[in-house]
Amino acid sequence: MKETDIQTEDKIFEAATRVFTEKGFDGARMHEIAGEAGINKALLHYYFRTKEKLFDAVFSKLAASLFEKFTPLFRPGMSLEEKIRFFYHEHISFLKQNPQLPSFILNELNRNPQRIKKIFEKADVDKIYNMLSQQHPKELAEINITRESMPQIMASIAAMSAFPFVAKGIIGEILQKQGKDFDSFIEERKEFAPEFILAALKNFGKSKKSKK
Amino acid sequence: MKETDIQTEDKIFEAATRVFTEKGFDGARMHEIAGEAGINKALLHYYFRTKEKLFDAVFSKLAASLFEKFTPLFRPGMSLEEKIRFFYHEHISFLKQNPQLPSFILNELNRNPQRIKKIFEKADVDKIYNMLSQQHPKELAEINITRESMPQIMASIAAMSAFPFVAKGIIGEILQKQGKDFDSFIEERKEFAPEFILAALKNFGKSKKSKK
DNA sequence: GTCTATAGAAGGATAGAC
């Protein structure tokens, strides 16, 4: 019966993923998850014991899948500019398939700061800066990216792709009045975001240098 | 007794504001709001009848206060560049005092799309574009802002100030490892955001034009 | 207007049969 075990556990996990991402921890109901999975409430507890544990399993996996998408930025063999274009293309395509993901993750992370530490021994800006400056020493110097300015720049890069999804409600509504829709806005964004960031970085580097 | 009525109603409203912004609608508990207000659960219902109605009152006011901050962008007498600098300074200062506001508003807006329409008869990008192009015809042309590119640009401008607060959990954690803190990151951002956006707009306009 | 007490519903979790 190992087969069915795994099948059921997976069904539960997928149902929980849907319900939790849509409603959040507080808004999700165990009986709704059971319904989505086509099984019974008691079985949820049989497999995952508590709501909290079920949530943790779902959250950890989703958080990992989200942040994993940043790794291409550190793969060698591409110029910085290529990496940025490639990153946005991949990242936004992924988010388009999972539009509630950024909201969900960022929110639960704000509510439960403890969760952060579990996942983020990795998220060390200094390491990221070291890797980038090894791979792109000239480019970073040219556009004036320093260890100091890294957090501001990284936050801005992430903002360009994640924010539209976090603000999907309003943006969708606004677009609708223009006779446009969210999906084509997002499609455009795959091009717009990297162009915008590259333009900013080029000019930003220049203005900083000329001041000195 | 009108005096005390208003005092109590205000106390409830303020307590509800704190609890709802911190925990969201689903996470908030009426008895916690009552406790925060220093009164009794029954009194909440006496003044606001239901949790839903109390939430609506709080939400409407907060959403209005948040989006109100965008109006300086349409006040005449400033160059576009000055407006952008001024906007970020004011907006980020405001958010620094109310760091959970963007998360709260955007989230509840995603969960309850009906709410949007109540508040946003105003949010019409075309109107905004018309106002801006009347006040800054040359400047807009120079940096190549068109009716078409408005949504992308507006989303990017909003992202630069709102996103750091939405992602406060992670960003704070990452900064901590560098021996920095979120507040000084935000303080820096008042300068960084406008410089970054202005740099992007300048260069973005150029690259688009030179392609044609 | 404000309180105590409580109704009534819903949620998470478990016991026990199959």
Next chain:
DNA sequence: GTCTATCCTTCTATAGAC
């Protein structure tokens, strides 16, 4: 492993005294 039935707690909301 899966189900039904049920316990226990918590939550929103109301009744009724003061």
